Amino acid sequence: MSPKQPLTTKQKDYQKLENKDEIKRPLLRNCIKAFLVGGFICLIGQCITVFYIYFFNFTEQTASNPTVSTLVFISMLLTGFGLYKKLGQLGGAGSAVPVTGFGNAVISAAIEHRSEGLVLGVGGNIFKLAGSVIVFGVFSAFVVALIKTIFQLIGG
Amino acid sequence: MSNRKAMKVLMVILIACLFITTGCMDTKKKGDAKWALFKTTNPNPAVLNETSEEFAFSEEIHKFVLSFPEIYDAAIVVGDKQVLVAYKVKQMQRFKMKKIEKKLKKKLEKKFKDQNRKFTVSSDFKIFLEVVELNENLKDEKYSRKKAKKHFKKIIKLEKEKT
Numbered sequence: 001m002s003p004k005q006p007l008t009t010k011q012k013d014y015q016k017l018e019n020k021d022e023i024k025r026p027l028l029r030n031c032i033k034a035f036l037v038g039g040f041i042c043l044i045g046q047c048i049t050v051f052y053i054y055f056f057n058f059t060e061q062t063a064s065n066p067t068v069s070t071l072v073f074i075s076m077l078l079t080g081f082g083l084y085k086k087l088g089q090l091g092g093a094g095s096a097v098p099v100t101g102f103g104n105a106v107i108s109a110a111i112e113h114r115s116e117g118l119v120l121g122v123g124g125n126i127f128k129l130a131g132s133v134i135v136f137g138v139f140s141a142f143v144v145a146l147i148k149t150i151f152q153l154i155g156g
Numbered sequence: 157m158s159n160r161k162a163m164k165v166l167m168v169i170l171i172a173c174l175f176i177t178t179g180c181m182d183t184k185k186k187g188d189a190k191w192a193l194f195k196t197t198n199p200n201p202a203v204l205n206e207t208s209e210e211f212a213f214s215e216e217i218h219k220f221v222l223s224f225p226e227i228y229d230a231a232i233v234v235g236d237k238q239v240l241v242a243y244k245v246k247q248m249q250r251f252k253m254k255k256i257e258k259k260l261k262k263k264l265e266k267k268f269k270d271q272n273r274k275f276t277v278s279s280d281f282k283i284f285l286e287v288v289e290l291n292e293n294l295k296d297e298k299y300s301r302k303k304a305k306k307h308f309k310k311i312i313k314l315e316k317e318k319t
Contacts, residue, residue, distance in 0.1 A: 059282040081162035
């Protein structure tokens, strides 16, 4: 890599001018918004968990699976109807970090490529964004399970 | 699709899901079981074989479990060979849930060694809810004890389920 070139006087002047007129990012406000939106999604998730525990035969441990699926399903619907992007604009990372962001990543990629056909367009691109997450999840689960099995075999 | 129309479709789907899923509910929860997930209920311990010794034994367990500073609510069912202890842990102590479970089980087994019974302890809300429900059912004298034993076994099976 070449060493960084020192800025010329003209460039420095331009930077000063830029800094003067640049609108500052409302970092704190964004953080609070992300916190509130993310927290709200988690609150809905908690309500769904309680719903599954109360009305179905799920324990606290097993209720997390249907809860995740429900949340992903809801976010997929919202993405399809074009409502999730509004939430994303408001909450930023707060809407992308929870599991709902996964559903959004899958469906938005599918919508983007639907004009290219069902197989090569939707099928080929649906996991373009979320595919790495799935592969990482499956592979890391496999490695951890392998390590656990080896330890159990050695340790009895 | 316009936004308003999309919202309407979404609402219809969500409401339909809600109706379908709640429609699957077979029985209504009664008494304490209605709010057992959210409120401190501290129900009287239940016994499957109603003898005075069993009642005394269950009361003793209840007192012992509540003597733990981390626990604020406990529901107990004493069966033939097994004792089911469901409890709620104080919010900030939930980080130490596994530790508390181990400690409680160990101390229970040590204290009631002479009873020769297996202790099943659980901090799971579902188990707590089920135990309170069984307890409410046992208050009803018409409720068949055979059914109660079946329910008891079902709860223990549910506790062992991991995934």
